[in-house]
Each structure stands twice: as structure tokens, then as C-alpha cells.
Amino acid sequence: MSRVLVVDDEAGIRRVVRDALERAGHDVETAGDGEEALARFEQGAFDLLITDWNMPGVDGFELVRRVRKRSALPILVLTVRQEERDKVRLLDAGADDYVTKPFGVAELVARTGALLRRQSRTDQAPLARFGDVEVDRETRTVRKGEREVHLTPTEFSLLTTLLSKPGAVWTHKQLLAAVWGTTAGVTNDTLRVHMGSLRRKLEDDPDRPRYIRTEPWVGYRFSPEE
Amino acid sequence: MTALLRRGLGYPAAALLVAVTVAVLRLFPALNESTVSLLLLLAVFLSAWIWQSGPGVLAAILATAAFNFFFLPPLYTFTIQDPRNVAALFVFLVSGLLIGRLSALSRERLRLVENERQDLVRLTRLSEAFLADTNRESLMGVAVDRLRDALQCRQVSLWLARDKGGVAEAVATPGTSVRQDLVDLAFRQGNSAEFPSELGGSDIYLPVPVGVQRAGVLVARGLRSSERMAEGCAVLLGLALERERFVKLTRAAEETKTSDQMKSTLLAALAHDLTTPVAAARGAVENWIAEAGPSEKATLALEQMKALSRRIAELMEVVRLDSGVARPRREVVTASELLEAAVSRFGQALENHSLFIEPPPADAVAEVDPGQLTEALGHGLENAAAYSPAGSAIHVGVAVDEESVLFRISDRGRGVPTSDRERAFERFVRLPTSDGVPGTGLGLSIARSLVEMNGGSLRLTDAAGGGTTFEIALPRAKR
Numbered sequence: 001m002s003r004v005l006v007v008d009d010e011a012g013i014r015r016v017v018r019d020a021l022e023r024a025g026h027d028v029e030t031a032g033d034g035e036e037a038l039a040r041f042e043q044g045a046f047d048l049l050i051t052d053w054n055m056p057g058v059d060g061f062e063l064v065r066r067v068r069k070r071s072a073l074p075i076l077v078l079t080v081r082q083e084e085r086d087k088v089r090l091l092d093a094g095a096d097d098y099v100t101k102p103f104g105v106a107e108l109v110a111r112t113g114a115l116l117r118r119q120s121r122t123d124q125a126p127l128a129r130f131g132d133v134e135v136d137r138e139t140r141t142v143r144k145g146e147r148e149v150h151l152t153p154t155e156f157s158l159l160t161t162l163l164s165k166p167g168a169v170w171t172h173k174q175l176l177a178a179v180w181g182t183t184a185g186v187t188n189d190t191l192r193v194h195m196g197s198l199r200r201k202l203e204d205d206p207d208r209p210r211y212i213r214t215e216p217w218v219g220y221r222f223s224p225e226e
Numbered sequence: 227m228t229a230l231l232r233r234g235l236g237y238p239a240a241a242l243l244v245a246v247t248v249a250v251l252r253l254f255p256a257l258n259e260s261t262v263s264l265l266l267l268l269a270v271f272l273s274a275w276i277w278q279s280g281p282g283v284l285a286a287i288l289a290t291a292a293f294n295f296f297f298l299p300p301l302y303t304f305t306i307q308d309p310r311n312v313a314a315l316f317v318f319l320v321s322g323l324l325i326g327r328l329s330a331l332s333r334e335r336l337r338l339v340e341n342e343r344q345d346l347v348r349l350t351r352l353s354e355a356f357l358a359d360t361n362r363e364s365l366m367g368v369a370v371d372r373l374r375d376a377l378q379c380r381q382v383s384l385w386l387a388r389d390k391g392g393v394a395e396a397v398a399t400p401g402t403s404v405r406q407d408l409v410d411l412a413f414r415q416g417n418s419a420e421f422p423s424e425l426g427g428s429d430i431y432l433p434v435p436v437g438v439q440r441a442g443v444l445v446a447r448g449l450r451s452s453e454r455m456a457e458g459c460a461v462l463l464g465l466a467l468e469r470e471r472f473v474k475l476t477r478a479a480e481e482t483k484t485s486d487q488m489k490s491t492l493l494a495a496l497a498h499d500l501t502t503p504v505a506a507a508r509g510a511v512e513n514w515i516a517e518a519g520p521s522e523k524a525t526l527a528l529e530q531m532k533a534l535s536r537r538i539a540e541l542m543e544v545v546r547l548d549s550g551v552a553r554p555r556r557e558v559v560t561a562s563e564l565l566e567a568a569v570s571r572f573g574q575a576l577e578n579h580s581l582f583i584e585p586p587p588a589d590a591v592a593e594v595d596p597g598q599l600t601e602a603l604g605h606g607l608e609n610a611a612a613y614s615p616a617g618s619a620i621h622v623g624v625a626v627d628e629e630s631v632l633f634r635i636s637d638r639g640r641g642v643p644t645s646d647r648e649r650a651f652e653r654f655v656r657l658p659t660s661d662g663v664p665g666t667g668l669g670l671s672i673a674r675s676l677v678e679m680n681g682g683s684l685r686l687t688d689a690a691g692g693g694t695t696f697e698i699a700l701p702r703a704k705r
Binding site: 013016023103104105213214 | 494495497498501502503504505506507508509510512513516517531535539555560562563566567568570571573583596597600
């Protein structure tokens with residue numbers, strides 16, 4: 001059972017999210033604003049934080065920044081903002097994922113589950129599996145079904161970076177920094193080419209990828225199995 | 227005044243100085259000829275230094291004559307006994323003339339340098355005064371007084387270009403009269419005019435330059451400083467006016483920005499307030515279905531909630547587009563990136579159709595706002611799905627020519643009659659063919675606004691094999 005802290009100034013949204021997550025078997029606490037959330041965060045250990053962006057006082061963005069300074073806790077943000085640059089700003093500040101209102105409850109539960117799964121297993125375990133793909137971080141080998149798949153060092157590095165935070169969205173900037181060590185001289189287009197190649201090697205249908213998902217104009221995520 | 231007085235009295239004064247020197251020298255008969263000649267040369271030098279060239283030459287001639295008459299034997303005659311003294315006298319005359327000329331020249335140079343220094347100081351003061359004022363009214367208020375001081379003239383008149391053309395007097399020192407024809411000439415053709423003034427000094431009509439244009443005309447009457455100084459002042463004035471214009475433009479831009487930010491914040495708050503209750507209601511219905519099992523009524527409620535939130539989103543988008551806060555932030559993007567983004571975001575709507583995407587050519591590149599174009603393409607995909615039968619094919623292709631990148635989304639629906647194609651882009655207009663398809667009639671209008679904002683165009687055409695093609699043309703960019 002995972003403990004989830006849900007922060008929203010609207011009682012209706014708090015109630016809906018709480019019901020949905022409790023039905024999915026999680027233990028839910030709620031807070032009505034950012035200050036209350038920070039106080040709760042001081043008191044107890046949580047496995048996931050879900051917060052609204054638009055709140056009076058300490059808003060979701062500020063809450064993400066403050067929590068991220070002290071903890072690696074996965075954070076999911078609820079937002080009505082459509083613009084990609086807002087989302088990038090949010091992710092760069094430390095959020096792991098966002099859900100745009102009005103969201104489907106099923107989608108919210110699925111995203112929550114993906115982020116929580118990362119907490120429940122040891123991320124650095126040498127072996128990772130998704131679909132019929134098996135990734136061995138120690139021997140740096142990848143198999144799809146019976147076949148061994150050859151990945152370039154960059155592709156392998158991209159894949160393991162994405163796998164290290166299942167469910168979380170990586171912005172282009174974050175991926176470039178993690179894999180190339182720099183954001184200078186490498187363009188989003190380069191990233192796109194490597195991702196395309198990774199998908200052709202690992203996805204059943206590279207045109208409609210299941211695991212290596214694009215977040216348009218924001219970045220990429222590894223979406224673990226439901 | 228003193229300069230004039232000095233120049234008029236120069237000749238008698240120089241003659242007097244030589245006479246006094248001779249008289250003093252005569253008191254000391256023991257002095258030898260060379261000492262006498264040196265002291266006389268000193269008098270020539272002083273005359274030239276104080277009263278300049280003419281009196282200097284006079285002093286040199288008088289001194290030569292006096293030297294011969296009073297000091298060279300035989301005394302008190304202009305005859306010379308010793309032939310060596312003829313040479314000495316000649317050398318004395320030449321030296322006197324040269325010394326006079328040189329000292330007068332160096333004095334004149336010093337005077338010019340001093341004048342230029344003072345001009346520079348005045349120009350600097352003027353520019354400081356102009357820079358301190360960023361407002362045209364207060365700039366004009368002090369301009370004439372400052373210009374009069376800087377130019378050392380009696381009257382100043384400043385003419386500025388009017389918005390509707392022509393030039394009008396903006397400000398002038400009291401009682402100034404100017405010649406309108408010369409002002410017009412300076413303004414229209416950029417010709418300056420300078421001529422002697424009845425006020426003393428000269429009158430000057432100068433265009434005030436702003437780049438290659440003219441901002442107005444500067445008239446100075448009774449001018450005593452140089453024409454160059456006046457030109458310098460005109461240039462400074464032009465710069466000050468130009469600066470004042472830029473400051474005003476910058477302020478206006480900042481004000482627009484602030485008001486755009488306010489609108490943007492207000493719209494975000496409005497979107498939040500409208501969306502939140504719908505989101506809560508939709509979530510509650512979903513929870514209800516999950517707990518109590520699906521029922522026809524609950525499913526209907528959920529469908530209606532989804533439709534409602536979609537309409538709110540479209541209305542908000544229209545408001546955003548109309549308010550002007552949705553300015554495109556352009557980047558160079560490839561057609562592949564745009565299509566991938568559109569399909570990944572709006573692909574859900576295509577679940578019941580077979581989507582065929584031809585890989586776009588690598589040189590299909592445009593400089594557009596990626597988010598806005600993704601949305602526009604998304605409307606195209608959703609439209610294609612909504613107006614063609616389930617299971618039918620939707621084709622997406624990209625073509626390039628010299629100037630543009632063309633996106634085509636073609637469906638196998640009933641098509642839109644040619645006569646209705648433009649009406650389909652009007653707001654809230656739903657064509658008869660849209661019977662039974664839910665929607666607000668805003669999608670195409672939003673898509674067209676987004677595309678046009680990014681310099682492109684959007685139209686509907688016939689698709690091969692029936693159906694409609696949604697065609698976006700974007701200006702092609704270089705990689």
C-alpha cells in the first residue's frame with residue numbers, strides 16, 4: 001500500500017482523486033493548499049505527491065520546487081495549462097509528470113501507478129523487463145524475445161536513463177544533459193533520431209509506440225506496462 | 227568688443243610701441259648695435275602677438291627705419307656708411323617681418339583652438355541637457371534657450387516635421403522672425419543657407435537630420451559661432467528627437483506587454499475556474515461508474531461531461547486567439563516532428579480509422595510555433611476522423627515546393643461541396659453534412675487562425691477518391 005498526498009484547493013477535485021486512488025488500493029491524505037501540504041510533508045513519509053498547479057499562496061510550482069529540494073519523491077501535477085513551455089518549466093523544476101484537466105480518472109490512476117512502481121522496486125536492479133524486452137544493465141545487453149538486439153552506446157544510455165524513472169517525463173534538456181552530459185551542440189532533432197532508432201529496435205509497432213512515448217514538444221517518457 | 231577695439235587701434239599702437247622702445251634705447255647710448263636690434267625685434271614680436279599681422283608688419287618696417295636712423299652711423303640719416311651694416315639692416319628687416327608673421331600666426335592658431343574647445347564644451351553641455359530630457363514637451367521647452375547659448379546667437383527658431391506632412395514652427399525665442407521659404411527649402415531638400423544678418427553675425431537655416439530623413443529645421447539668427455558648430459547642434463537635436471521617439475516606443479511596447487500578461491493571467495484563471503468543476507464532475511461520474519458498474523444514464527452523463535469540457539476548451543482557445551495573447555513563438559521544426567507530435571497527441575481520435583502517414587521529405591522544414599501547428603494539425607486529424615466512416619482510411623502526406631511546405635490530411639468521407647468550403651471556416655457554422663457529429667463549429671476556425679498567425683494558409687479541397695483534404699501550406703524555412 002502506498003501513501004499518496006493529494007493537494008488541491010478545490011474540494012471536489014480532492015474528493016474525486018481520493019476516491020479513485022483509494023479504489024486503486026492506495027492510502028490517501030489530502031491538503032487544501034501548499035502550506036498545509038508542506039506541513040504534512042514534514043510529518044509523514046509519502047510515496048507520491050499529487051498537486052494542483054493553480055493554488056492561492058504557495059502554488060503547485062513552488063511546492064514542487066520546495067519538495068524537490070529535499071526529496072526524490074515522485075510528483076504528479078494537475079494542470080489546466082496547455083502550453084508546452086509551461087510544462088517544460090514544471091518538469092525542469094522537478095515534477096515527474098503532469099495530467100491536464102479535465103483528466104480521465106483511469107488515466108490518472110494509470111499514471112499514478114507507473115510513478116509508484118518505481119518506488120516499489122529497486123531501480124538499479126541489473127535486469128529490467130518490459131513487454132518481451134529484457135535489459136541487462138551489467139552486461140549491457142538487450143534481448144527482444146529470443147533475439148539479442150544491438151544498441152549503440154547512445155541508444156543504450158538513453159534507454160537506461162528512461163528506465164531509471166518509469167512513468168516520469170524527461171524534458172529534452174534533461175535527457176541531453178543525462179546522456180550527452182551537455183545541452184550544447186546537440187539538438188532535439190538528434191534526440192528524435194536516436195529515439196526513432198530505439199523504437200524500431202524495441203517496439204512492436206514503432207509508429208504507435210507503447211513504451212517509449214513522445215510528449216510532443218516537451219520530451220519523452222518510458223511508460224511501463226499497465 | 228575688445229577684439230574689435232584692439233584690431234582698429236593696432237597700427238597706431240604698434241607704431242607707438244616701436245617709438246617708445248626707440249626713445250628708451252636712446253637713453254642708454256652705451257648699448258651696442260646688436261643689443262639694440264634684439265630689443266627692437268622684441269617690440270616687433272610683441273606688436274605682432276598683440277595686434278596681429280598688419281600692425282606686426284608696420285612695426286617691423288618702422289623698427290628697421292628707426293634702427294637705421296637712430297643707431298647706425300652716420301646717425302640721423304638714412305644713409306649707411308659701413309657696407310656691412312647694409313647686410314645687418316637687411317637681416318634685421320627680414321627677421322622683423324618673419325618674427326611678426328610667425329607670432330601672429332601662432333596667436334591666431336591658439337585663438338582657433340580655444341574657440342573649438344569652447345564649441346566642444348558648449349556641445350557637450352547641450353548634449354547633456356538633451357539627454358536629461360526624455361519627453362518632447364520638456365525637451366522643446368528648454369531647447370531654444372540652450373541652443374541660443376550654445377550657438378551664441380540672438381534668435382533661435384525650431385521647426386518640426388508634422389505627422390501629416392510639412393513642417394511647422396514648434397518653438398522659438400520671443401520676437402523671432404524667419405523666412406518661411408528658406409525653412410521649406412531646408413526641410414524639403416536638405417539645403418542649408420547661411421548669409422550675413424541684419425542682427426550682426428549671420429543667419430543660418432539648417433536641416434535637422436534623422437538618419438537620411440529630416441526631423442525639422444533649425445534657424446539661428448545673429449549667429450556668432452561657426453557654421454560647423456551650428457551643424458553639430460542640428461545633429462545633436464536630431465539625435466535627441468530620435469531618442470525621445472525610441473523611449474516613447476519602448477514605453478508603449480512595455481505597456482502592451484504588461485497588459486498582455488494581465489490578459490494572459492486572467493484567461494488562465496478563467497480557464498481554471500471553468501475547467502475545475504467540470505473536471506470534478508467528470509471524475510465523480512467515472513468513480514461512480516467504477517464503483518456501481520456502468521449504466522446507460524451514467525455513461526450518457528460522462529459523454530456529455532466530455533463534450534462540455536471539450537467545448538469549454540475550444541471557447542477558451544477562441545478567446546485566447548481573439549485577445550492577442552497567443553502570439554506564436556517560432557522555431558525551426560521539421561514536418562516529421564510536427565506530424566509525430568500531432569499524431570501522438572490527437573491519435574486517440576483516430577482509433578477507429580486506419581491512419582497512413584507517408585514519411586515527409588527531409589527538407590520539409592518550417593519556422594512556426596510548434597505547439598500551435600500541432601494543434602492545427604490535430605484539428606485536421608480530428609475533423610477527418612469525425613467526418614468519415616469508422617474503419618475508413620485517413621491519409622497524411624507532406625509535399626514541398628520552392629516556397630512552401632504542404633500538409634495534406636485526406637479522408638474518405640462524404641466531402642464538402644465547393645460552395646460550402648469557405649463557410650466551414652466561419653465560427654459556430656456547422657454544415658448540413660455534420661448531422662449527428664458532435665461539435666461546436668469552432669475547430670476549423672481555430673485551426674485557420676493558428677495557421678495564419680504563423681504565416682501559413684489553410685483550405686479544404688477535394689481528396690482523390692472522394693472525401694475532403696485538409697491542406698495547410700506553411701512558408702518553407704531553411705535548415
